[in-house]
Amino acid sequence: MLREDQLSLNIPAATKPRVVIVGGGFGGLNLAKKLSNKDFQVVMFDRQNYHGFWPLLYQVATAGLEPDAIAEPLRKIFGSDDYQDFHFRLVKVKGIDPTTKTVHTLIGDMHYDYLVVATGTKSNYFGNDQIKKYSFPLKQIPDALNLRSQLLQSFEQASMTKNPEIRQSLLNIVIVGGGPTGVELAGALAEMRQHVLPTDYPGLDFSQMNIYLVEGLDRVLPPMSAEASVKTKKYLEEMDIIIKLNTLVESYDGNVATLKNGDQIRTQTLIWAAGVSGALIDGMPQESVERGRILVNQYNQVQGVEDVYAIGDIALMKSEEFPKGHPGVAQPAIQQGQLLAKNLDRLVRNEPLEPFKYFDKGSLAIIGRNRAVADLPGNKTIGGFFAWAIWLFVHIAYLVGFRNKLVVVSNWLYRFFTYERGTRLIIRPFVRKGDRVKRKFFDQYDTDA
Ligand SMILES: Cc1cc2nc3c(=O)[nH]c(=O)nc-3n(C[C@H](O)[C@H](O)[C@H](O)COP(=O)(O)OP(=O)(O)OC[C@H]3O[C@@H](n4cnc5c(N)ncnc54)[C@H](O)[C@@H]3O)c2cc1C
Structure with missing residues (x-):
């Protein structure tokens, strides 16, 4: 090296x-x-040597897409003769x-x-080093792969433990932050719980899998309109997601999340989508x-x-x-x-500069199949199937790379008809630093050991 x-x-x-x-x-x-x-x-x-399409990162974390479907190498984008005097350095x-x-x-x-x-x-962990150490962020591709491994490892372990308390803590998922990332993650996990996990783990009772969405403000999706928030909350509740509004997470030690009101949730997976x-x-x-x-x-x-x-x-x-x-x-x-x-x-050229004027094309969030919300230009909010269709179209349109568009469309079509999430692979086991129990558990798969 x-x-x-x-x-x-x-x-x-x-x-x-x-x-x-x-x-x-x-x-x-x-x-x-x-x-x-x-x-x-x-x-x-x-x-990093790629351009990442972060709006679809949660799908990598929830085994819906592989990372290469949402990222494009920068050298490939700028590799053509159109970019003669362009130089990329990693x-x-x-x-x-x-x-x-x-x-x-x-x-x-x-x-x-x-x-x-x-x-x-x-x-941004707002200065809380303990939460930074133990929680799962979702900002980059390695974060999504860590989270995917953690979720799948938790289900594997839950299927093997006889201790109901440990099983419950493996099946409790806490998402902190009710913005678009938190909402989309919660929806994707709820769909996995309904359609995929019961077949993969027939011995596990997935009615015990709790998905908590914890938000400090008084509504989910605070950046969007009040109408979009109301619709989204309804969709999330229909999908049995436990929403805790006006609630802050005070601490998390890797086992127990303590909320500001004193309530505690035992969980092995706390996802931090609360701020940047x-x-x-x-x-x-x-x-x-x-x-x-x-x-x-x-x-x-x-x-x-x-x-x-x-x-x-x-x-x-x-x-x-x-x-x-x-x-x-x-x-x-x-x-x-x-x-x-x-x-x-x-x-x-010594010509006058043009000031920036933001053209707001609207905002979108997806909660699940046929469940999405869209704040459209002109203060119009829609939900349901049409918002869902717009979400799919816009995300394909803005995804960089023709191959990526093809891969994502084919994955979504396949999932639409089969409910499958094909990438449920623990390729790179996640072991939290200092977590000796988990390390021991995964050492058994080390073929060099
Ligand atoms: C999980 C997630 C979901 C999102 N969902 C949506 C959505 O649905 N819709 C939407 O419109 N927006 C969404 N966003 C927000 C959107 O992705 C950002 O607003 C957008 O990426 C901002 O673009 P940017 O160019 O400022 O930064 P980025 O796209 O984040 O690019 C920053 C680049 O800088 C590089 N970099 C940073 N520091 C350094 C350094 N010191 N040296 C070298 N390189 C460096 C990084 O590697 C990165 O490639 C989401 C973001 C996340 C994380």
Whole structure:
């Protein structure tokens, strides 16, 4: 294995203005696509070599899709001749020095003419280290694989224990956070409980499997309309999901979740979908950061530094319409990336820049088959089959890569007719650090042991 000091970024000298983009998510990807046919050298740094389609991540966690169906290699996306002076490097960016216009990565530094920070968010545990240590986040593909393994391992163990208390704690799943991720996960788990698990584990009584959805506010899906929340709650209750509103989880030690009101739930699986904060990099002036996001003006320029831009979830662009910034969803990131490409081009041509105006295409959430909600433009909310059909269509339309679209559509069709979730494989067992009992349990499958 090479050491970091044996590697270098190895990027050709720029003959055109160099734009360094940190992050190949929704914002970075759309910026780079639009920028690469203009007169720039484009350098993209990402700590993972793929663009992830996070709206379908919960389906990887619940054995509905394999990870390669929701991710596309960045080198493949930018591999064609259309992207001549585009350079991708798989590195984590540590920080920036705006005074020397330098980006610091783990394997070297790079000068930029323009820098765009598009690093998205990370899970926010609100300072609770114990919850961070024992809970399951759902932000990246490894998180989804860990969770999938944990769920399947729990069912395997539940089928083998004679101790009813242990069995119950393996069958209790607690999801913290009633936003779209929490709701979609809860719905998918409820469908597994109804259609898949009883056949896989005939000896287990799945009426004992409890799915808790814990939300601190007074309604589920707080970012969506009140009508969408009411419909969603009804769907969740029809699917026997236990909803706890106005409820905070105070602690979780890997065995017991203690709620603020003193109630306790014994569970081996607590899923943290309760909050995110910006994935900041070092070197941003303090006055440019507010509530974990980078303050930008209407052109996505970072306040207080020259030639530095931020787009997507990490950017906080306040306006009269959005005093707390835009919602942390894919559309603002996509639209800001696309507009910034045009604006950088205008900038080098000394043309006036166009301010960002968010075009709200609506919001969607799926709870289960024929059960979804959609807040449509024009303040209209719909639910049921039509919302479900729109959800399916929109997610296929925005998924990157033709192969991925085919794989996802065929998986969904297969599941629609058979109720099957084909990827119930524990490929990489999840063993919590320091969890010796579980380690011992899975050691028996180690063929080298
Ligand atoms: C589980 C889940 C479900 C979601 N569901 C929906 C949904 O249904 N609809 C919707 O509209 N939105 C949804 N979102 C939100 C949506 O995915 C985000 O709003 C969107 O991804 C923001 O785009 P972005 O470009 O700002 O960041 P991202 O898409 O997160 O991309 C950030 C990129 O930066 C890279 N990066 C971060 N830090 C560094 C570093 N230091 N060095 C190098 N690279 C770095 C990351 O690897 C990543 O590739 C969901 C998000 C999650 C996590």
